[in-house]
Amino acid sequence: MISLAGRDILKSWSNFVFTGMGLGLLIAVTFTMAGVYRGLVDDAKALLTNSGADLWVVQKDTQGPYAESSSIYDDVYRNLLSMPGVARAANITYLTMQVLRQGKPDVRAMVVGILPDSPGEPGYLMAGRQITHSHYEAVADVATKFKLGERIQIRRNEYTVVGLTRRMVSSGGDPMVFIPLRDAQEAQFLKDNDAIVSQRHRTAANPALNRPGVPGLLDAVIESQNHNPYVNAVLVQIKPGFSPEEVAAPIQRWKHLQVFTRAQMEEILVVKLVATSAKQIGMFLVILTIVSTAIVAFIIYTMTMGKIREIAVLKLIGTRNRTIAAMIMQQAIALGIIGFVVGKIVATFWAPMFPKYVLLIPGDAARGFAVVVIICILASLLAIRAALKVDPAEAIGA
Amino acid sequence: MPVKGIHIEGLAKRYGSGDTAVDALKDVNMEVAAGEVVGLVGPSGSGKSTLLKALGAVIEPSAGRMTIGDTVIYDNGWKIKDLRALRRDSIGFIFQAPYLIPFLDVTDNIALLPMLAGQSNARSRELAMTLLQALDMAHRAKAMPAQLSGGEQQRVAIARALVNRPPVVLADEPTAPLDSQRALAVIRILGQMAQQYETSIIVVTHDEKIIPTFKRIYHIRDGVTYEEAGEGRAFT
Numbered sequence: 001m002i003s004l005a006g007r008d009i010l011k012s013w014s015n016f017v018f019t020g021m022g023l024g025l026l027i028a029v030t031f032t033m034a035g036v037y038r039g040l041v042d043d044a045k046a047l048l049t050n051s052g053a054d055l056w057v058v059q060k061d062t063q064g065p066y067a068e069s070s071s072i073y074d075d076v077y078r079n080l081l082s083m084p085g086v087a088r089a090a091n092i093t094y095l096t097m098q099v100l101r102q103g104k105p106d107v108r109a110m111v112v113g114i115l116p117d118s119p120g121e122p123g124y125l126m127a128g129r130q131i132t133h134s135h136y137e138a139v140a141d142v143a144t145k146f147k148l149g150e151r152i153q154i155r156r157n158e159y160t161v162v163g164l165t166r167r168m169v170s171s172g173g174d175p176m177v178f179i180p181l182r183d184a185q186e187a188q189f190l191k192d193n194d195a196i197v198s199q200r201h202r203t204a205a206n207p208a209l210n211r212p213g214v215p216g217l218l219d220a221v222i223e224s225q226n227h228n229p230y231v232n233a234v235l236v237q238i239k240p241g242f243s244p245e246e247v248a249a250p251i252q253r254w255k256h257l258q259v260f261t262r263a264q265m266e267e268i269l270v271v272k273l274v275a276t277s278a279k280q281i282g283m284f285l286v287i288l289t290i291v292s293t294a295i296v297a298f299i300i301y302t303m304t305m306g307k308i309r310e311i312a313v314l315k316l317i318g319t320r321n322r323t324i325a326a327m328i329m330q331q332a333i334a335l336g337i338i339g340f341v342v343g344k345i346v347a348t349f350w351a352p353m354f355p356k357y358v359l360l361i362p363g364d365a366a367r368g369f370a371v372v373v374i375i376c377i378l379a380s381l382l383a384i385r386a387a388l389k390v391d392p393a394e395a396i397g398a
Numbered sequence: 399m400p401v402k403g404i405h406i407e408g409l410a411k412r413y414g415s416g417d418t419a420v421d422a423l424k425d426v427n428m429e430v431a432a433g434e435v436v437g438l439v440g441p442s443g444s445g446k447s448t449l450l451k452a453l454g455a456v457i458e459p460s461a462g463r464m465t466i467g468d469t470v471i472y473d474n475g476w477k478i479k480d481l482r483a484l485r486r487d488s489i490g491f492i493f494q495a496p497y498l499i500p501f502l503d504v505t506d507n508i509a510l511l512p513m514l515a516g517q518s519n520a521r522s523r524e525l526a527m528t529l530l531q532a533l534d535m536a537h538r539a540k541a542m543p544a545q546l547s548g549g550e551q552q553r554v555a556i557a558r559a560l561v562n563r564p565p566v567v568l569a570d571e572p573t574a575p576l577d578s579q580r581a582l583a584v585i586r587i588l589g590q591m592a593q594q595y596e597t598s599i600i601v602v603t604h605d606e607k608i609i610p611t612f613k614r615i616y617h618i619r620d621g622v623t624y625e626e627a628g629e630g631r632a633f634t
Contacts, residue, residue: 001513002502002519004499004501004502007502008501010501310499313499314499316456316485316491317485317486317491317510317514317558318485318511318515319482320514323514391456392456393451395491396456396493396570
């Protein structure tokens with residue numbers, strides 16, 4: 001039997017291909033939206049993986065350091081090192097801010113305060129070296145577009161970029177800039193000079209802190225105000241043979257801190273932190289699916305209505321309804337396949353151009369293909385219904 | 399010996415009911431032998447199209463009897479369940495305009511019918527080629543309909559109507575878009591094909607130039623048919 005759909009497509013293939021390309025662009029947008037969501041989740045997972053931690057120790061009753069702010073004393077890590085099952089523990093700070101560059105636009109980045117050769121340090125470098133000095137060196141993610149040796153400004157201090165890493169991003173997709181922990185602590189709480197002078201005046205004016213009978217008290221208080229003893233979290237690596245839960249339990253119980261395992265932190269980041277974004281993207285996907293269905297339905301319906309006379313003739317000469325329905329459905333599916341191929345290619349080409357990570361995974365493509373085919377089948381039903389209602393008598397005329 | 403041709407007796411068609419009922423066909427009686435071409439002539443509104451649709455099994459008559467060969471098609475009700483198969487296997491159609499399927503080439507436009515009837519692709523195309531050769535159209539076998547002249551398209555439509563060897567062919571003003579010479583050529587071909595394939599052909603027309611070519615003519619007026627002898631110029 002002749003493929004009526006195939007012959008019709010071949011006869012007007014250019015119209016068909018161009019229509020399929022238009023649909024393909026819409027499908028590309030759909031794939032990209034799915035990729036944006038996947039990218040968000042992957043960023044969150046990369047953040048956890050790249051930290052190298054098994055446990056996150058944060059302020060009690062908070063879900064820090066990524067989902068909520070958390071502040072704990074920077075000497076807590078010493079106590080944690082003595083806990084059973086803890087192999088390594090290191091302070092870490094996170095601060096999202098605009099990093100300034102000389103003569104170039106500033107860059108939004110997550111500034112991470114780390115200790116050299118400790119958990120939290122970037123696992124690998126694309127270029128340069130890790131931070132070795134106590135101050136004013138930085139390792140940046142390539143997404144910042146910083147160059148090795150470039151001078152960047154964080155708060156009032158300048159840093160030299162000594163290393164470049166990649167896929168080190170915050171859960172929001174901002175690239176990370178690693179600096180020494182002390183500098184990061186200072187950057188988090190550093191006040192401007194006027195505010196410092198004002199604070200000193202206020203402290204000196206406080207009779208409780210400036211007692212004439214206690215020499216050195218005022219200086220000690222002012223000194224303590226100039227130092228920030230807080231970090232956002234302590235990253236813990238556990239010894240082999242211990243489970244994260246059995247190490248976390250005593251820390252939580254005896255140190256009055258909140259401890260999250262990798263699985264718990266992943267749930268916070270993936271389920272809670274990106275939940276709103278996921279719903280937003282989900283709504284877009286639903287709308288795009290509806291719009292795509294409507295467009296395919298409209299195209300197929302219009303194509304079918306343009307062949308009413310031919311359909312009437314086909315019915316008159318004895319063509320079965322299922323042959324006519326198959327012709328219309330095959331054309332709709334062919335349109336969908338062209339759209340899918342174009343959409344996949346276009347999405348693959350433009351995904352790297354997005355400022356945030358867009359992750360296109362084969363599973364989504366496979367699901368997308370199935371959805372496209374289902375959409376095309378559903379969209380063709382309207383045209384099939386119209387075609388089957390065509391009276392073969394129309395071929396004979398009035 | 400089996401009876402061939404089409405026999406219509408007292409066929410009627412009423413649209414609507416009660417006060418608004420319209421009798422499009424009141425008393426149609428026709429008999430067309432195998433290999434015969436007859437004309438069906440009548441003014442607008444006389445019931446020609448309704449009769450054609452009833453004969454083509456696309457509308458159901460209200461009363462009467464219709465047989466094709468030995469088979470009773472209609473006797474105050476359809477006697478055949480699968481009207482689509484009846485149209486495919488027993489009735490050929492030629493329209494005022496050729497209405498070829500624009501996305502199929504000449505051969506496949508013709509071969510489609512035997513394929514629909516279950517013949518293999520190769521056999522269907524063989525049957526199509528046989529007819530194209532008979533109609534002197536073999537050289538246009540791979541052409542698309544849009545590449546053919548009006549006369550060529552009508553010859554392809556004739557081939558399509560005959561390819562399943564139907565006992566009856568209904569032609570609805572097949573010469574309307576053609577000039578006199580081509581119109582007469584089409585009628586001549588129909589006559590030859592009717593004899594070659596033993597097909598009964600009913601040609602609905604009010605084309606003055608071809609009416610004299612029929613040996614027998616049925617006039618239809620207000621839903622009633624009247625038989626008249628024709629001049630039969632083309633077939634003598």
